[in-house]
Amino acid sequence: MAPLITHIYTADPSAHVFNGRVYIYPSHDRETDIKFNDNGDQYDMADYHVFSIDNLSPPGAVTDHGVVLKTEDVPWVSKQLWAPDAAEKDGKYYLYFPARDKQGVFRIGVAVGDKPEGPFAPDPEPIRGSYSIDPACFVDDDGQAYLYFGGLWGGQLQCYQQGNDAFDPAWQGPQEVTGDAVMAQGPRVGRLTDDMRQFADPVQELTILAPETGKPILADDHDRRFFEAAWLHKRGDVYYFSYSTGDTHFLCYATGSSPLGPFTYGGRILEPVLGWTTHHSIVEFKGKTYLFFHDCELSKGVDHLRSVKAKEIFYDDEGKIITTMAD
Numbered sequence: 001m002a003p004l005i006t007h008i009y010t011a012d013p014s015a016h017v018f019n020g021r022v023y024i025y026p027s028h029d030r031e032t033d034i035k036f037n038d039n040g041d042q043y044d045m046a047d048y049h050v051f052s053i054d055n056l057s058p059p060g061a062v063t064d065h066g067v068v069l070k071t072e073d074v075p076w077v078s079k080q081l082w083a084p085d086a087a088e089k090d091g092k093y094y095l096y097f098p099a100r101d102k103q104g105v106f107r108i109g110v111a112v113g114d115k116p117e118g119p120f121a122p123d124p125e126p127i128r129g130s131y132s133i134d135p136a137c138f139v140d141d142d143g144q145a146y147l148y149f150g151g152l153w154g155g156q157l158q159c160y161q162q163g164n165d166a167f168d169p170a171w172q173g174p175q176e177v178t179g180d181a182v183m184a185q186g187p188r189v190g191r192l193t194d195d196m197r198q199f200a201d202p203v204q205e206l207t208i209l210a211p212e213t214g215k216p217i218l219a220d221d222h223d224r225r226f227f228e229a230a231w232l233h234k235r236g237d238v239y240y241f242s243y244s245t246g247d248t249h250f251l252c253y254a255t256g257s258s259p260l261g262p263f264t265y266g267g268r269i270l271e272p273v274l275g276w277t278t279h280h281s282i283v284e285f286k287g288k289t290y291l292f293f294h295d296c297e298l299s300k301g302v303d304h305l306r307s308v309k310a311k312e313i314f315y316d317d318e319g320k321i322i323t324t325m326a327d
Helices: none
Strands: 010-018 022-031 047-053 064-072 076-079 085-089 092-101 104-115 136-139 143-150 189-192 230-237 240-246 251-256 261-270 283-286 288-295 307-315
Touching: 010 085, 010 283, 022 085, 022 288, 064 092, 076 288, 085 136, 092 136, 136 230, 143 230, 230 283, 240 261, 261 288
Parallel strands: 010 307
Antiparallel strands: 010 022, 022 047, 047 064, 076 092, 085 092, 092 104, 136 143, 143 189, 230 240, 240 251, 251 261, 283 288, 288 307
């Protein structure tokens, strides 16, 4: 499977259908001498490109719409424009992005544009009450928008186990505990205001349940617990929350009847790829469902130089996600 984009390195693809085309909002990997570490310092991204494509089966030509936002455009940002997402409401387009502020703490910002390809004008301050990384915006059928986010280790989610305003850089917390009945730390979600630029109320933690017990997945369940890369999509009346398990390198999903959960673990949608990270999106286009993801095949395994790919995925008769169509 060939990368969709080959002239630059791209990762963490958020895909959406706007105006009959698929628009991809990835992070932009670049060369760096920074060595691999658990804080993710080697992911030294500094700007965003937007891409679009009008066909995926087979893939058509990809249009690079150029740089739509960069570090120096955002007053509060110091470095690391990591995985973004985008949404549309009432004819405006919103780009959500994480970055470190001047104190080195990850926050989430929003930038607004008149077209899906940008350019985007950032708000001068991050979203109040935001923290950590990997924002993913879902707009429900009733027009209510939700922002999902969170990532452990370099994403700093573990630093907020005492509350949304209680950042503690020394806290290592339950996600490091093994062999004990400690619940895994969950992703965060907040309802957005009508203007899509602030949280309407305090963010809350999502719960992912183990189907065999009906209880929250435990912290030492590294094959199933949330680590980063939140994504939500809806099919019929079912909400599908998908995510990365981090150090075990799986993409998994869970289902629920509300965008606020709880969600029950449903299975894997991608096995480990070449490269440490796994980050994705799921989009329906022209009657088919596609999984967008990345790997390091183009860079021959260089962890921080990734490339976006896409593959078709399917549902069985019970609504479970499957990776190959049954005969």
